[in-house]
Amino acid sequence: MPGSASTNCLGPWPKDVGIIAMELYFPSQYVDQAELEEFDGVASGKYTIGLGQARMGFCSDCEDINSLCLTVVQQLMERNGLSCDSIGRLEVGTESIIDKSKSVKTVLMQLFEDSGNTDVEGIDTTNACYGGTAALFNAVNWVESSSWDGRYALVVAGDIAVYATGSARPTGGAGAVAMLIGPNAPLAFERGLRGTHMQHAYDFYKPDLMSEYPVVDGKLSIECYLSALDRCYSLYRNKIHAQWQREDSEKRFSLEDFGFLVFHSPYCKLVQKSLARLMMNDFLNHPCPNTQSGPFSGLEAFRDVKPEETYFDRDVEKAFMKASTDLFERKTKLSLLISNQNGNMYTPSVYGCLASVIAQHTSSQLAGQRIGVFSYGSGFAATLYSLRVSQDHTPGSALDKLITSMSDLKDRLESRKKVSPAVFSENMKLREETHHLASYVPRGCVDDLFPGTWYLTRVDEKHRREYARTPLDKELPSEPERIRAAENIPSPAKKMPRIPLANSNSDAGVGN
DSSP, rough: TTTTGGGGSSSSOOOOOOEEEEEEEEEEEEHHHHHHHHHHTTTTTTTTTSSSSOEOOOTTTTHHHHHHHHHHHHHHHTTOOOGGEEEEEEEEEOOOSSOOOSOOHHHHHGGGGTOOOOOBOOOEEEEEEHHHHHHHHHHHHHTTSSTSSSEEEEEEEEEEOOEEESSGGGEEEEHHHHEEESSSSSSSEEEEEEEEOOOHHHHHOOOOOOOOOOOOHHHHHHHHHHHHHHHHHHHHHHHHHHHHHHTTOOOOGGGGOOSEEEOOOOOOHHHHHHHHHHHHHHHHHSSSSSSSSSTTTGGGTTTOOOOOOOOTOHHHHHHHHHHHHHHHHHHHHHGHHHHHHHOSSTTTHHHHHHHHHHHHOOHHHHTTTTEEEEEEETEEEEEEEEEEEEEEESSTHHHHHHHHHHHHHHHHHTSSSOHHHHHHHHHHHHHHHHOOOOOOOOOGGGGGSOOOEEEEEOOOTTSOOEEEESSSSSTTTOOOOEEETTTTOOOOOOOOOOOOOOOOOOOOOOOO
């Protein structure tokens, strides 16, 4: 029954709490960044080389934050055979605010109405690109707390990243990630290993509540990002050293202790620079680095630099980017698939990078690895934490199922429709003029959406939004499923099969 809990969930601390399943949604259309350079009249390579971006996904006016999150949640539950009754917490991280009171989470509850499950904790969490991570931490904390009733938590991070015409526009994107949280997870949080830094700054913010566009101080934003990275890495390193000392180990932590490193990615080049900066931190923190051979070779001239004076030092940046080339190739480059091909998704950005790592490795390559995750949100808030991948990589294991679910990522990216920069620009203009209107019917082409995508059908005179879903098989002449926000009519979708509660003593995989 919804709300019931297995009695043994009240026993020992749940083991290996973390990410059991993931689903990723991105728009079905994109603009080519090389073509956008020509359209914008900028130097060739400014977006593709300078920013490291190849394509940028974007939404027409028939998609909004509610539809993105409806799509990714339903896809995750269908793909993994999850029943609505098995979810006890659902939390959304987003900065794409279309209502100053009503949460996206409450819109998603319409997917649960047929099941009768209204006992679902959680709400929306907002702080720029950090909201998804905050929601994820809340979900993990719930499973590990006395409040846990034995069911799964579901975390959704989604955003539509758009900018006014100008130099920031090519750093946009859109998408959503859903993550199923519980014990016995193939991606388990390493307990006690989080380094967090929070500070006040106006580096990126959205004070105009009638506009989707942010106010951005580009230089300050980069400084805040890098300073937060320095601080979080220092805190993380101190905490893992403290753990090792309690285990009578004198080992010194370095980037080599991460199997993979993923970062919040406003654009790909910043991620490459960030890894180089962490190498600089290792170099400066080392009591006696070897500058004659090895990774620190030739870096002796930078031994006495102060990190806070190097945010825009081109000599330091160039030297450590060169020195960290091999590290980047081995630990971070493959994480940039979604970022490079779809752009910045804001809250889901770092989790798109995590999904990219999962999609491009086998279970045996991932098993037992430590994955470092750096999440950043302007304003600003940041955390560096780590996930430990399960050692069990046998066929049918939780890790094997997670990797299999991400295996179609490249094919999905290639199945999108390319549109011209002129059409992209027209779509941005249309969103700018209409995203806040009442009594509005979107003009975007629904036929271009992926199968199973929720979309906005109309906004009524009281700003109440109605949605429909494209058929899962476009060859079938089926009627789309509908959600009428104004009348609270639930989706007539077929109920999903029930799975066991996620109690800590169960080793059953998702969908079993």
